[in-house]
Amino acid sequence: MSETVSNTGPAATSSPAAASDNTAQQPQPASREPHRSMGQRLAGLIKRPEIGSIGGAILVFVLFYALAEPFRNLASFSTVLYQSAALGIPAVAVALLMIGGEFDLSAGVAVTASSLAASMFAAQITGNVWVGVGFALVLSLSIGALNGILLIKTGLHSFLVTLSTFLMLQGLNLAITKLVTGNVATGDISDLAGFDSAQSVFASYFNIFGMSISIMVFYWLAFVAVATWILLRTRVGNWIFAVGGQGDSARAVGVPLNKVKIGLFMGVGFAAWFVGMHLLFDYVTVQSGEGVGNELLYIAQAVVGGCLLTGGYGSAIGAAIGGFIFGMTTQGIIYAGWDPQWFMFFVGVMLLLATVFNAWIRRQVTRG
Amino acid sequence: MTQQKGHPLIRLTDVSKSFGPIDVLRGINLDVAAGEVCCVLGDNGAGKSTLINIIAGLHQHTSGRYTVDGHDVRFGSPREALDLGISAVYQHLALVPLLPVWRNFFLGSELTRGVWPFARLDKAQMKEITDQALQNMGIVVKDLEQPVGTLSGGQRQCVAIARAIHFGARVLILDEPTAALGVKQSGVVLKYISRAAQESGVGVVFITHNPHHAYMVGDSFAILSRGEIDLRARREELSVDDLIYRMAGGAELESLQHEMGR
Amino acid sequence: MNIGHLRRGLATATATALIGVLSFAAPALAQSNDKQPVFALISHAAPGDTFWDIERKGAEAAADKLGARLIYAHNPAASQQATLVDNVINQKVDGIALTLSHPDAMKSAVAKANRAGIPVIGLNSGLNEWKKTGVFAYIGQDPVVAGRAYGERLNTVGAKHVLCVNHEQGNVSLARRCEGIEKGFEGKTTILYVNGQDMTSVRSRILAKLQQDPSIDYIATLGSPFAMTSLRAVRMSGRQVEVTTFDLDERVVKAIQSGKIRWAVDQQPYLQGYLAIQSLWLKATNGNVIGGGQAVLTGPAFVTKDNVAQVAEFAARGTR
Numbered sequence: 001m002s003e004t005v006s007n008t009g010p011a012a013t014s015s016p017a018a019a020s021d022n023t024a025q026q027p028q029p030a031s032r033e034p035h036r037s038m039g040q041r042l043a044g045l046i047k048r049p050e051i052g053s054i055g056g057a058i059l060v061f062v063l064f065y066a067l068a069e070p071f072r073n074l075a076s077f078s079t080v081l082y083q084s085a086a087l088g089i090p091a092v093a094v095a096l097l098m099i100g101g102e103f104d105l106s107a108g109v110a111v112t113a114s115s116l117a118a119s120m121f122a123a124q125i126t127g128n129v130w131v132g133v134g135f136a137l138v139l140s141l142s143i144g145a146l147n148g149i150l151l152i153k154t155g156l157h158s159f160l161v162t163l164s165t166f167l168m169l170q171g172l173n174l175a176i177t178k179l180v181t182g183n184v185a186t187g188d189i190s191d192l193a194g195f196d197s198a199q200s201v202f203a204s205y206f207n208i209f210g211m212s213i214s215i216m217v218f219y220w221l222a223f224v225a226v227a228t229w230i231l232l233r234t235r236v237g238n239w240i241f242a243v244g245g246q247g248d249s250a251r252a253v254g255v256p257l258n259k260v261k262i263g264l265f266m267g268v269g270f271a272a273w274f275v276g277m278h279l280l281f282d283y284v285t286v287q288s289g290e291g292v293g294n295e296l297l298y299i300a301q302a303v304v305g306g307c308l309l310t311g312g313y314g315s316a317i318g319a320a321i322g323g324f325i326f327g328m329t330t331q332g333i334i335y336a337g338w339d340p341q342w343f344m345f346f347v348g349v350m351l352l353l354a355t356v357f358n359a360w361i362r363r364q365v366t367r368g
Numbered sequence: 369m370t371q372q373k374g375h376p377l378i379r380l381t382d383v384s385k386s387f388g389p390i391d392v393l394r395g396i397n398l399d400v401a402a403g404e405v406c407c408v409l410g411d412n413g414a415g416k417s418t419l420i421n422i423i424a425g426l427h428q429h430t431s432g433r434y435t436v437d438g439h440d441v442r443f444g445s446p447r448e449a450l451d452l453g454i455s456a457v458y459q460h461l462a463l464v465p466l467l468p469v470w471r472n473f474f475l476g477s478e479l480t481r482g483v484w485p486f487a488r489l490d491k492a493q494m495k496e497i498t499d500q501a502l503q504n505m506g507i508v509v510k511d512l513e514q515p516v517g518t519l520s521g522g523q524r525q526c527v528a529i530a531r532a533i534h535f536g537a538r539v540l541i542l543d544e545p546t547a548a549l550g551v552k553q554s555g556v557v558l559k560y561i562s563r564a565a566q567e568s569g570v571g572v573v574f575i576t577h578n579p580h581h582a583y584m585v586g587d588s589f590a591i592l593s594r595g596e597i598d599l600r601a602r603r604e605e606l607s608v609d610d611l612i613y614r615m616a617g618g619a620e621l622e623s624l625q626h627e628m629g630r
Numbered sequence: 631m632n633i634g635h636l637r638r639g640l641a642t643a644t645a646t647a648l649i650g651v652l653s654f655a656a657p658a659l660a661q662s663n664d665k666q667p668v669f670a671l672i673s674h675a676a677p678g679d680t681f682w683d684i685e686r687k688g689a690e691a692a693a694d695k696l697g698a699r700l701i702y703a704h705n706p707a708a709s710q711q712a713t714l715v716d717n718v719i720n721q722k723v724d725g726i727a728l729t730l731s732h733p734d735a736m737k738s739a740v741a742k743a744n745r746a747g748i749p750v751i752g753l754n755s756g757l758n759e760w761k762k763t764g765v766f767a768y769i770g771q772d773p774v775v776a777g778r779a780y781g782e783r784l785n786t787v788g789a790k791h792v793l794c795v796n797h798e799q800g801n802v803s804l805a806r807r808c809e810g811i812e813k814g815f816e817g818k819t820t821i822l823y824v825n826g827q828d829m830t831s832v833r834s835r836i837l838a839k840l841q842q843d844p845s846i847d848y849i850a851t852l853g854s855p856f857a858m859t860s861l862r863a864v865r866m867s868g869r870q871v872e873v874t875t876f877d878l879d880e881r882v883v884k885a886i887q888s889g890k891i892r893w894a895v896d897q898q899p900y901l902q903g904y905l906a907i908q909s910l911w912l913k914a915t916n917g918n919v920i921g922g923g924q925a926v927l928t929g930p931a932f933v934t935k936d937n938v939a940q941v942a943e944f945a946a947r948g949t950r
Contacts, residue, residue: 070842075867079837086830174678183948184683185855188881212866233488235478238471245464252458253476254447283829283862285881287855289678292827312466330831334822334838343823344799 777810
């Protein structure tokens with residue numbers, strides 16, 4: 001007992017040992033090959049955040065492919081893609097925000113707020129839907145900016161700040177819709193000017209290989225591509241990783257932390273606007289209570305896709321794959337014809353399976 | 369960038385600092401020359417942090433003179449100090465652990481190609497420069513893409529120091545860079561500190577409470593005790609044992625030993 | 631303790647109780663004579679539900695006519711709904727209209743209101759249970775009864791397999807509508823749960839079900855907005871599936887006119903809300919009991935292409 005105590009004492013001050021150690025560790029001649037070998041390149045690839053989620057997606061796909069006969073049709077696949085895209089677009093923006101170290105619980109109702117605003121503004125004030133679309137964009141970006149500014153001014157955790165804006169928005173959606181239209185859903189705007197052109201932009205369908213594919217699927221891929229490019233190839237991307245990883249260090253080397261965070265919240269606002277416009281022009285009327293609960297799905301997709309809850313790590317591609325897993329699961333359960341009473345349970349089990357598998361794969365590749 | 373060795377970079381003359389009625393620093397005289405390592409030793413609460421915060425521009429001194437290259441200064445922010453080449457490397461605030469080495473190296477000063485909004489990171493060049501800068505200083509990193517968090521503690525400090533030097537630091541303030549490190553890792557950092565001073569000609573203010581570490585790299589020493597300079601000496605003027613004795617509290621410690629009868 | 635002592639004790643207790651009842655009743659009466667009467671409508675609606683919005687409009691119209699004030703509160707959770715009843719009892723309202731979606735959970739709240747001298751009327755759900763909850767009358771359409779009629783109508787049009795689309799799993803009255811269809815319909819009934827808060831999920835899940843099971847030839851949605859979304863899903867599936875629905879709104883009326891939706895079951899929510907408040911007022915001012923101890927039924931009425939013209943203009947106004 002006394003021996004161990006006396007042993008720990010001098011260790012900190014035994015600098016002569018450090019000095020001798022020092023000389024033994026002369027810098028090796030710099031002969032490192034600047035171009036990485038094939039093996040290193042592969043190692044780099046498998047350490048990407050989304051690698052585990054790809055495994056999870058394959059697992060879910062194979063499972064339903066084997067169990068559900070209708071799942072094998074191309075038409076079914078386009079339904080899966082549509083569901084993935086509708087949830088996946090906000091999830092990409094939420095993933096960026098989470099890499100930047102913050103949450104947004106208001107994203108679900110922000111989608112509804114945007115479509116309600118566009119519909120009511122167009123119907124009540126201008127008569128042209130495009131003006132409503134523009135108004136909704138300004139509003140959505142402002143909600144995002146407000147989230148960011150509140151976060152910075154109050155110094156509270158984003159969980160609390162956005163929970164407040166979530167509740168406020170939920171109330172405003174219901175109250176303002178009732179106030180303006182006298183109903184709890186917006187009216188039919190399909191006969192207003194510009195509706196057809198807006199519908200072709202936000203809610204059209206293409207026939208490819210005999211599948212009717214929603215334009216949302218293409219927008220989803222575009223969102224993923226742009227977000228990935230920003231993250232990995234631009235200064236802002238570097239800053240997003242840094243503010244989420246260690247905000248104080250980033251600030252110390254001159255990264256504009258506040259601007260980055262506000263920008264990320266505005267990115268979520270932009271995605272919410274985009275999906276909100278799709279909802280409006282595809283489904284024509286909007287119920288003011290919609291959107292509640294989706295915020296957690298966005299976060300779940302980002303996490304399944306490899307984002308750390310603590311920030312600083314993750315990818316947009318991963319969030320997209322997370323969305324795909326969720327789309328496959330919710331649709332696959334129906335294709336498999338499982339007892340509908342157990343629907344939510346199965347969704348939970350599949351998400352858990354995909355996430356555990358994801359974590360296992362990531363452990364395997366980072367160990368190697 | 370390299371300056372003539374011995375050229376005085378910063379000088380504090382009779383500098384004092386009070387927070388309200390409390391005097392934290394009194395009558396500090398300190399100078400740092402190019403290519404030299406000035407070690408500031410002291411116990412916890414001796415005023416070391418306040419001293420480096422004044423030098424780095426985080427605080428302003430209450431009285432006395434602070435000159436850089438012979439000109440009086442009074443910094444409003446760390447940015448102003450940085451513009452004159454005075455850069456502080458804090459132990460825990462240096463790097464973002466999850467970011468790759470090269471991204472950390474250029475964080476906040478990224479190189480880009482193309483015009484906005486299509487400006488993209490010039491990855492190849494940044495990696496090459498990082499590689500070069502680290503090699504010049506004798507730091508060997510297996511892969512520049514590996515997260516900084518996977519480097520050893522000593523390597524991390526070295527990367528942060530190399531970054532400060534690359535981005536134009538003439539005076540480096542190192543806040544306890546070896547405090548959280550083991551013996552071997554401390555060696556890596558110490559070796560690097562003396563190399564940085566000798567080869568890049570930067571002046572180094574090395575804050576530590578370990579006299580052994582200080583004596584290995586220091587050209588001059590200042591012991592800070594209760595807000596005052598207790599000892600100011602050049603390396604030729606004292607041995608490592610002197611330094612340890614003075615650092616440990618000298619006569620005070622002797623009387624304590626006597627009292628405890630051991 | 632001897633018997634005589636106990637008797638005297640009992641008598642005192644009874645007298646005290648009587649005085650208590652009188653002292654409660656007196657201010658309640660005085661209130662309804664002197665001041666603007668206040669009625670409360672407390673439902674099990676989820677926020678933003680179109681059906682309940684119409685119910686509320688009916689209640690508000692009645693309150694307006696009577697010069698009364700209406701408090702509207704709602705919560706789909708039984709315990710929360712009971713708490714809302716407590717809340718308006720404390721506000722000393724003159725009458726409470728209460729939906730009986732969770733009849734057992736409402737019993738003690740109703741008893742408390744009765745003790746406070748506040749009349750409570752049941753509405754909407756609860757046709758079979760209203761008597762045991764202690765409300766003095768009931769106006770509505772039972773979801774099981776409506777569902778059964780719905781199922782029987784499916785028999786007459788020769789349907790084989792109906793998909794009952796429930797937009798809120800766990801909601802008692804919605805579940806009972808599907809249950810009713812199952813009871814009345816001789817063909818196969820399949821239930822599909824969708825997330826009513828997210829239209830994209832509503833559409834993709836209906837579409838997936840249609841792709842999965844080719845024998846489905848009828849869809850029954852439990853709320854009007856979901857009927858419109860079902861139409862889209864049917865069109866995208868390229869299948870011949872008829873869409874029918876519970877409840878009405880302006881777009882459903884248009885779709886019935888153009889033949890896209892076969893029928894909608896109307897339980898006249900506006901009428902339910904209106905009659906409930908009117909009956910409370912008559913009970914408070916004249917002691918009337920609507921229905922005279924029997925339930926007053928407001929549905930189910932089928933709106934089809936043949937009779938849709940009669941409701942079209944009212945639906946456009948948002949009151950049908």
